[in-house]
Amino acid sequence: MLVLRLREASATPGVRACGRRDASPDLTISSLLLVNTGGYIEAVLDRNLAENISRVLYPNDNFFEGKELRLKQEYFVVAATLQDIVRRFKSSKFGCRDPVRTCFEIFPDKVAIQLNDTHPALAIPELMRILVDVEKVDWDKAWEITKKTCAYTNHTVLPEALERWPVSMFGQLLPRHLEIIYAINQRHLDQVAALFPGDVDRLRRMSVIEEGDCKRINMAHLCVIGSHAVNGVARIHSEIVKHSVFKDFYELEPEKFQNKTNGITPRRWLLLCNPGLADTLMEKIGEGFLTDLSQLKKLLPLVNDEALIREVAQVKQENKLKFSAFLEKEYKVRINPSSMFDVHVKRIHEYKRQLLNCLHIITLYNRIKKDPAKACVPRTVIIGGKAAPGYHLAKKIIKLVTSIGDVVNHDPIVGNRLKVIFLENYRVSLAEKVIPAADLSQQISTAGTEASGTGNMKFMLNGALTIGTMDGANVEMAEEAGAENLFIFGLRVEDVQALDQKGYNAQEYYDRLPELRQAVDQIRDGFFSPSEPDCFKDIVSMLLYHDRFKVFADYEAYVACQAQVDQLYQNPKEWTKKVIRNIACSGKFSSDRTITEYAREIWGVEPSDLQIPTPNIPKD
Numbered sequence: 001m002l003v004l005r006l007r008e009a010s011a012t013p014g015v016r017a018c019g020r021r022d023a024s025p026d027l028t029i030s031s032l033l034l035v036n037t038g039g040y041i042e043a044v045l046d047r048n049l050a051e052n053i054s055r056v057l058y059p060n061d062n063f064f065e066g067k068e069l070r071l072k073q074e075y076f077v078v079a080a081t082l083q084d085i086v087r088r089f090k091s092s093k094f095g096c097r098d099p100v101r102t103c104f105e106i107f108p109d110k111v112a113i114q115l116n117d118t119h120p121a122l123a124i125p126e127l128m129r130i131l132v133d134v135e136k137v138d139w140d141k142a143w144e145i146t147k148k149t150c151a152y153t154n155h156t157v158l159p160e161a162l163e164r165w166p167v168s169m170f171g172q173l174l175p176r177h178l179e180i181i182y183a184i185n186q187r188h189l190d191q192v193a194a195l196f197p198g199d200v201d202r203l204r205r206m207s208v209i210e211e212g213d214c215k216r217i218n219m220a221h222l223c224v225i226g227s228h229a230v231n232g233v234a235r236i237h238s239e240i241v242k243h244s245v246f247k248d249f250y251e252l253e254p255e256k257f258q259n260k261t262n263g264i265t266p267r268r269w270l271l272l273c274n275p276g277l278a279d280t281l282m283e284k285i286g287e288g289f290l291t292d293l294s295q296l297k298k299l300l301p302l303v304n305d306e307a308l309i310r311e312v313a314q315v316k317q318e319n320k321l322k323f324s325a326f327l328e329k330e331y332k333v334r335i336n337p338s339s340m341f342d343v344h345v346k347r348i349h350e351y352k353r354q355l356l357n358c359l360h361i362i363t364l365y366n367r368i369k370k371d372p373a374k375a376c377v378p379r380t381v382i383i384g385g386k387a388a389p390g391y392h393l394a395k396k397i398i399k400l401v402t403s404i405g406d407v408v409n410h411d412p413i414v415g416n417r418l419k420v421i422f423l424e425n426y427r428v429s430l431a432e433k434v435i436p437a438a439d440l441s442q443q444i445s446t447a448g449t450e451a452s453g454t455g456n457m458k459f460m461l462n463g464a465l466t467i468g469t470m471d472g473a474n475v476e477m478a479e480e481a482g483a484e485n486l487f488i489f490g491l492r493v494e495d496v497q498a499l500d501q502k503g504y505n506a507q508e509y510y511d512r513l514p515e516l517r518q519a520v521d522q523i524r525d526g527f528f529s530p531s532e533p534d535c536f537k538d539i540v541s542m543l544l545y546h547d548r549f550k551v552f553a554d555y556e557a558y559v560a561c562q563a564q565v566d567q568l569y570q571n572p573k574e575w576t577k578k579v580i581r582n583i584a585c586s587g588k589f590s591s592d593r594t595i596t597e598y599a600r601e602i603w604g605v606e607p608s609d610l611q612i613p614t615p616n617i618p619k620d
């Protein structure tokens, strides 16, 4: 089995066909601030043109940047992979050296190509080219083989993330593939026209080729047409895929559409990163959960077990002390290890709503300042994540977090009660340190925007409670653990859609909610950026006038929900019981379960009963 991977690299600090103005003609991307990779790619390129293709990957997060080098990279990986697959097939006992037609009939039984997003979509025309041009298979047979071999996983519903290559650029680089795509599209549209006679608008909506000032190839449409299975990565996301993103395609071929809820590996995200917790659990329920995570439900009868509650709380405290020591050693930052560790780590993006978290921090700060004598639950808010190099507003969000920290962390009236830490260079090795130390996991995307999330699962497995919206896999986490064991707040997908119908007006919330208004005014007026008072004007005008992600609409519910978090945190025993219940119910979110489902339901393979030989490790 082969999963074609060409995910973007994580962010660190050619030819252009069609200007960027029409990159997304039907969209108002907030301030249209993502221009390009910010010179980052150009800076690392050198005169060695051939090496450049695999030197550096585009670090965008949920954004399509139609650069020629990226198209070359995508074709490079696809071409190399397909040559390897076809060579292996032909040299196996199923292949034959002569290009006899029947050879390729069993190809889909022996090969599965899982298109992990649209980045390797060229595998579809490339396989067609190999079968038709090189192996002399007739078109219809080749198309059947291609469809049976390929399957497509969708990873986002944000329209600005969908790959739509300009036909002019594509044709210069891959003229034969363009011909093949046109031929695929012609047959596809003929089929649609036969089923929906006279429905010209449907043909336009379903075409692989988008007409307009700049003709473009819609790679997601190509993937759906060229695959026998299409899946989303969480139940709610797969429903959105069927009923909005690919609605017309679902009406044409409903049987293609599936769900495969994402998972995480319990070896890395429990055993390796949190040995203290893994040991505690193994003592109680054995080690079977490491290869069959559903066995964590053996903890359910032990939720009220005093010894387990004590040990789980103690492991968390040790992890918090360890992380505090790490921050002090590496960054000379001191935090209060007895405060609540409120953690929001993920790529910086408007849809993930780090700004909603900022508004809550400012609200807590203003409440302390207003009534300094009033008792409150001490919090350390930890925000971390990379911004894509050209995503100006995401960079500004980081600047806002550190600016809020500069004010809050040095205010003597606040003291130890509230600290704000920005974790730079967030990456897997840092995630492995911070997640086991978290008390609270922030998963607060606008409902309908986070396809699944996997950070949410890592926190659940490591004994943090979730504050989150009914989005992505949060929905299934709430179903597994019981919604009363998470802190769920805010608009549901239906509410978001209804608000869109009615017209979202941020000003209403600003006018009605005094604490929101105070926080927004402070950001706007330079309270957190005294040496540069206009620094955050762009953020505020986005929030007030063109916020696609409706931050203000969820503010009131979020702040109220955070108050419930504080209340429970004051009762450590009840808090830890919920933690144990969450861990016990996190078994569904193992990647072992996910992969088994892909194998059975998409690739048509069952586990082999081959025994793995036990290595003979000499005892010392």
Ligand SMILES: *Cc1c(COP(=O)(O)O)cnc(C)c1O
Pocket (backbone or CB within 6 Å): 345, 346, 347, 426, 427, 428, 429, 431, 452, 453, 454, 455, 456, 458
């Ligand atoms: C798991 C993980 C992510 C994904 O986090 P989400 O909260 O699901 O967006 C991103 N970056 C790193 C380093 C991770 O480990």
